[in-house]
Amino acid sequence: xxxxxxxxxxxxTRFALKLKQAGNNVTVVDGWQERVASLKKDGLRAxxxxxxxxxxxxxxxxxEVPRDHHFDLVLFFTKSMQLEQMVRDMLPxxxxxxxxxxxxxGIGHEKTLEKYLPKERVFLGNTMWxxxxxxxDHVLLEDDGTCELSNVEPGEPQRSQAKELVKVFxxxxxxxxxxxxxxxxxxxxxxxxxxxxxxxxxxxxxLTEYSKTSHAHEMVVKIVKEFAAVGAKExxxxxxxxxxxxxxxxxxVIGAHYPSMYQDLVKNNRRTEIDYMNGYVSTHGKKYGVAxxxxxxxxxxxxxxxxxxxxx
Amino acid sequence: xxxxxxxxxxxxTRFALKLKQAGNNVTVVDGWQERVASLKKDGLRAxxxxxxxxxxxxxxxxxEVPRDHHFDLVLFFTKSMQLEQMVRDMLPxxxxxxxxxxxxxGIGHEKTLEKYLPKERVFLGNTMWxxxxxxxDHVLLEDDGTCELSNVEPGEPQRSQAKELVKVFxxxxxxxxxxxxxxxxxxxxxxxxxxxxxxxxxxxxxLTEYSKTSHAHEMVVKIVKEFAAVGAKExxxxxxxxxxxxxxxxxxVIGAHYPSMYQDLVKNNRRTEIDYMNGYVSTHGKKYGVAxxxxxxxxxxxxxxxxxxxxx
Numbered sequence: 001x002x003x004x005x006x007x008x009x010x011x012x013t014r015f016a017l018k019l020k021q022a023g024n025n026v027t028v029v030d031g032w033q034e035r036v037a038s039l040k041k042d043g044l045r046a047x048x049x050x051x052x053x054x055x056x057x058x059x060x061x062x063x064e065v066p067r068d069h070h071f072d073l074v075l076f077f078t079k080s081m082q083l084e085q086m087v088r089d090m091l092p093x094x095x096x097x098x099x100x101x102x103x104x105x106g107i108g109h110e111k112t113l114e115k116y117l118p119k120e121r122v123f124l125g126n127t128m129w130x131x132x133x134x135x136x137d138h139v140l141l142e143d144d145g146t147c148e149l150s151n152v153e154p155g156e157p158q159r160s161q162a163k164e165l166v167k168v169f170x171x172x173x174x175x176x177x178x179x180x181x182x183x184x185x186x187x188x189x190x191x192x193x194x195x196x197x198x199x200x201x202x203x204x205x206x207l208t209e210y211s212k213t214s215h216a217h218e219m220v221v222k223i224v225k226e227f228a229a230v231g232a233k234e235x236x237x238x239x240x241x242x243x244x245x246x247x248x249x250x251x252x253v254i255g256a257h258y259p260s261m262y263q264d265l266v267k268n269n270r271r272t273e274i275d276y277m278n279g280y281v282s283t284h285g286k287k288y289g290v291a292x293x294x295x296x297x298x299x300x301x302x303x304x305x306x307x308x309x310x311x312x
Numbered sequence: 313x314x315x316x317x318x319x320x321x322x323x324x325t326r327f328a329l330k331l332k333q334a335g336n337n338v339t340v341v342d343g344w345q346e347r348v349a350s351l352k353k354d355g356l357r358a359x360x361x362x363x364x365x366x367x368x369x370x371x372x373x374x375x376e377v378p379r380d381h382h383f384d385l386v387l388f389f390t391k392s393m394q395l396e397q398m399v400r401d402m403l404p405x406x407x408x409x410x411x412x413x414x415x416x417x418g419i420g421h422e423k424t425l426e427k428y429l430p431k432e433r434v435f436l437g438n439t440m441w442x443x444x445x446x447x448x449d450h451v452l453l454e455d456d457g458t459c460e461l462s463n464v465e466p467g468e469p470q471r472s473q474a475k476e477l478v479k480v481f482x483x484x485x486x487x488x489x490x491x492x493x494x495x496x497x498x499x500x501x502x503x504x505x506x507x508x509x510x511x512x513x514x515x516x517x518x519l520t521e522y523s524k525t526s527h528a529h530e531m532v533v534k535i536v537k538e539f540a541a542v543g544a545k546e547x548x549x550x551x552x553x554x555x556x557x558x559x560x561x562x563x564x565v566i567g568a569h570y571p572s573m574y575q576d577l578v579k580n581n582r583r584t585e586i587d588y589m590n591g592y593v594s595t596h597g598k599k600y601g602v603a604x605x606x607x608x609x610x611x612x613x614x615x616x617x618x619x620x621x622x623x624x
Contacts (some may be wrong), residue, residue: 297605308517
């Protein structure tokens, strides 16, 4: 399959690398000049499960997206706030049958894609893989993970195309699962982010450290309930107990991990994706008349931390 | 006036020092062994408005409170969670006419005093002075401040006694004000603590730094509203707009100050008084059926930070 990975930070690198290693034709695009320079010079460099790997792939800046390539799939892995610009910059690379897949953290990205692309070609999901940028030219890929995806618009040929994507990702060892309802999955993953990403960032700790604190469970439950209340207004009916279990199962699987929001704000002093996580619940709660005080306060708190640090 | 200051941390030292300098007979009592040793050896040592001062006063450990002294007033300045034990340990020093005054941070301390002393001899208020322990044997006293107090039980002779205390404190330059309703004042001060102490501790910043963040006002308003809702159930009717102005006026007056909770947790890794601030609102909100999600979450967050740091 001919794949463009649009956004090759930590997670984009994992997917680009695994897809390339499995024999797909992979091109990468990024918006960060220093990163693009390193990609062009050295390719994708990573520590993958303990081994240093370097994989050469065609690399482009977001400002020089090639118009003469045909891609079967564009896989978006930017930061949430950069998605819309990336979609716009990638449009010249889309043919009539190019599919768009977004597995990024955050709720509501399918709406951004649907502004520019027919809904039938939009695919959505999420990933529980971890990834960490150690330098502009190097990514750390450890821990086990999975991913999930589905067509956004029901029917054919979208369903078969989703199955085909699952097949390709499976062959690449990315442990994909075909979803029935991608928005359920995105909200469910949103609960993981809206609890663990947000709290570990505020407290500057990893998952295991957070899990051992005396109010950990209570806060997770309260936050998940707010995601569920807003989800219900959008036709997504989360099973709160199941989702809480899912969130807390992370403690064992990736306990030593510092979530991406922590990496953004604490490590790299970059503004976070909070507006697409708890912030989504907060703004949409207001829209639907649903009280979401925990998400309101957590969103304000993360922005306060950004302000105090002068995050960029 | 013959005064025992029970608890001579940072703020107790300010009051003991000022009262002593104004010619009162001052004795100090503390529960921290290292502090007591230094008080016995060197007296009260402080930097008071830029000048180093040392004032000798009789000093006792909480475990050796003298039974043969008559005190006109016992002024309590412990940490909230240490108050009850201090009251019990100070009981031998109380005669039938000894008054008890509590100007400590936190809501509900009068109930602790009333468990052991007749309500007519309990006086309550708060202070907006700042103080900071720099070492076990030294306190930094800068900034301008005020204090407020009143009898808890209406009527005579309590009202006259409250006026007498105001007179003594005024002569000592402590800028006291006689209150009509001490609980209004305690709740109002509770709003200062429940916003600025709590948030500056979570974000590890001072008041000025916090004041410049984009969500500062919004968070203050939400928290004050919860204090007001719980206060109303206890017959204390806060004027939310006035209290928010009062909280935010601190930015100019003591902006460079790191609140006492910050000093406790961030600087000295000690557990905080959160349960007597936002935690009071949270537990009493539950009791009265009033939703207090901001105070619930903030209380949980401060405890999480204590847990993560292994605060003692």
